Amino acid sequence: MIRFILNNQTIETELPKGFTVLDFVRYRKNLKGTKIGCREGDCGACTVLVGELIDKKVKYRTQTSCLMPLANAAGKHIVTIEGINKENGELTEVQQALVDESGTQCGFCTVGFVMSLTNFCLDETPKTNEMAVSAIDGNICRCTGYKSIERAAMKLCDKSEPSAVADGLSCAIEKEIVPEYFKDINFRLKVMSEPAALNRSLQQTVPTRFVSGGTDLYVQRPEVMVHAEAESLFDNTELRFIKESDDFVELGASVVVTDLLESEVFNRLFPNLYKHLKLVSSTPIRNMATLAGNFVNASPIGDMTAWFLALNAQIELSKPPASADGRTAQTRNIALKDFYLGYKQLAKSDDEFISKIRFRKNFTNFNFEKVCKRTYLDIASVNTAISLRSEPPASAGGSSVITKAHVSAGGVAPIPLYLRKTSEFLRGREISQETIAEAHEIIQTEIAPISDVRGAENYKRLLLRQLFTAHFVELFNIKP
Ligand SMILES: Cc1cc2nc3c(=O)[nH]c(=O)nc-3n(C[C@H](O)[C@H](O)[C@H](O)COP(=O)(O)OP(=O)(O)OC[C@H]3O[C@@H](n4cnc5c(N)ncnc54)[C@H](O)[C@@H]3O)c2cc1C
Ligand code: FES
Ligand code: FES
Numbered sequence: 001m002i003r004f005i006l007n008n009q010t011i012e013t014e015l016p017k018g019f020t021v022l023d024f025v026r027y028r029k030n031l032k033g034t035k036i037g038c039r040e041g042d043c044g045a046c047t048v049l050v051g052e053l054i055d056k057k058v059k060y061r062t063q064t065s066c067l068m069p070l071a072n073a074a075g076k077h078i079v080t081i082e083g084i085n086k087e088n089g090e091l092t093e094v095q096q097a098l099v100d101e102s103g104t105q106c107g108f109c110t111v112g113f114v115m116s117l118t119n120f121c122l123d124e125t126p127k128t129n130e131m132a133v134s135a136i137d138g139n140i141c142r143c144t145g146y147k148s149i150e151r152a153a154m155k156l157c158d159k160s161e162p163s164a165v166a167d168g169l170s171c172a173i174e175k176e177i178v179p180e181y182f183k184d185i186n187f188r189l190k191v192m193s194e195p196a197a198l199n200r201s202l203q204q205t206v207p208t209r210f211v212s213g214g215t216d217l218y219v220q221r222p223e224v225m226v227h228a229e230a231e232s233l234f235d236n237t238e239l240r241f242i243k244e245s246d247d248f249v250e251l252g253a254s255v256v257v258t259d260l261l262e263s264e265v266f267n268r269l270f271p272n273l274y275k276h277l278k279l280v281s282s283t284p285i286r287n288m289a290t291l292a293g294n295f296v297n298a299s300p301i302g303d304m305t306a307w308f309l310a311l312n313a314q315i316e317l318s319k320p321p322a323s324a325d326g327r328t329a330q331t332r333n334i335a336l337k338d339f340y341l342g343y344k345q346l347a348k349s350d351d352e353f354i355s356k357i358r359f360r361k362n363f364t365n366f367n368f369e370k371v372c373k374r375t376y377l378d379i380a381s382v383n384t385a386i387s388l389r390s391e392p393p394a395s396a397g398g399s400s401v402i403t404k405a406h407v408s409a410g411g412v413a414p415i416p417l418y419l420r421k422t423s424e425f426l427r428g429r430e431i432s433q434e435t436i437a438e439a440h441e442i443i444q445t446e447i448a449p450i451s452d453v454r455g456a457e458n459y460k461r462l463l464l465r466q467l468f469t470a471h472f473v474e475l476f477n478i479k480p
Contacts, residue, residue, distance in 0.1 A: 004073045007083030008181045017071035018226045033081035039066045044112040044139035051077030061287040067218040071232035081111045101152040109141040121177045124168040127157040138282030213288035216297045253292035253354040276368040292354035301380040305416040309408035310385030316356035337418035363387035365475045369467040381454040382411040382463040386471045412447035
């Protein structure tokens, strides 16, 4: 039994946990406002709000319902356009802004934009024009043109700044951006009995296969996933944390990219976090995409995989016992760089899942570079990340020696690549043009790109060369 709140209605359903939220709202609840476009997470026509109790408050995020299994709706508030429309037929401020700025023509995409912008108003992030436009980075419109939609988004900035006393949700209720019934959702989620997917102890699960955010699985195998007996790890609270100690940062495997963006620890350790993570998918996908999902998908161009390879991260693999006999899960640790054995071949058994990720904080500099066919909402042609420790710590133009180095590269081999020889070479070298030039030669011996739709072999070799140089331009202002 899966239980959640859909708009203002409590839902209890025995449907398969792999059934998508999109098909549930449209075909089981006849809520046809949510549209079907690509069914691959790209267009945003199916965007819904997902409210979850976090630290006693309901926090809303957008998700693409086409990739969201019902299991991941358990214990949450799912909101479609019908759940925010005013009963008297008037438009909400968000809808009115789109009308005023001529932000809609055929209307097919409009519901998705309204949901994303409504979430922007609910959210407590700064209400800048940049953030307003970012909020719709997962929505595609094929006929209106984006300038009018962007104007509508920016218009909401002035209107949705939370007051000093009220939080984002209270403000949005007061301004009728969302209806009054949102006030009771906190209480209703609290009293709703614990859903199966939530708080389930890892020791009691014997999964045949795992699903987390579903953003890879539901694109690759949508039909199979509906009836797959997959264990959802997305809401397991034991897998959703970010902890810092003196030397390490430890994360639960189900941390999503947005959690990193909102983490104080990550913002402190990675000063360009927003700039870099903006290059990863779109807002709704970042709200769903887990780190473990990215690692296990084993795409050679996985962005978070490149990121954590360059942190020389360790992963913890857990294996639940075959029966719920109270024994603790069996665990073992492995370096992420040793996890990839060949194309989509992993150093793990089918019943092992990633439970934790850990990396040392002993770097002084970190950079991430990604080139795609288009800047946003695209997968990489080539990506790379680097973490360095330089002594004395190098600021722009300073002369320092690299004492620790880890470099990764994606899109240049059948697996996400940790550049072992290059990393080794950099240790003990001065940060200089000569070091970069010598490292280039070593990199070329470590990679084996193939020509495909993302570029010819030689182009990818050249691209990685340029991106590796870009690390040093960004970090130390060393010009090539
Ligand atoms: C529109 C769109 C844009 C995207 N853009 C990007 C992008 O820019 N960069 C990028 O890197 N990726 C991108 N992706 C891919 C995807 O979002 C990421 O790979 C994401 O991190 C996958 O995580 P998930 O939780 O959704 O994985 P799922 O789909 O839930 O799972 C993926 C795989 O991981 C396994 N798995 C999940 N959790 C665990 C676990 N804890 N232990 C063991 N196995 C596990 C599953 O069994 C499955 O094999 C995009 C996807 C879409 C749909
Ligand atoms: S239908 Fe296109 S993102 Fe879901
Ligand atoms: S208004 Fe037609 S697709 Fe956006």
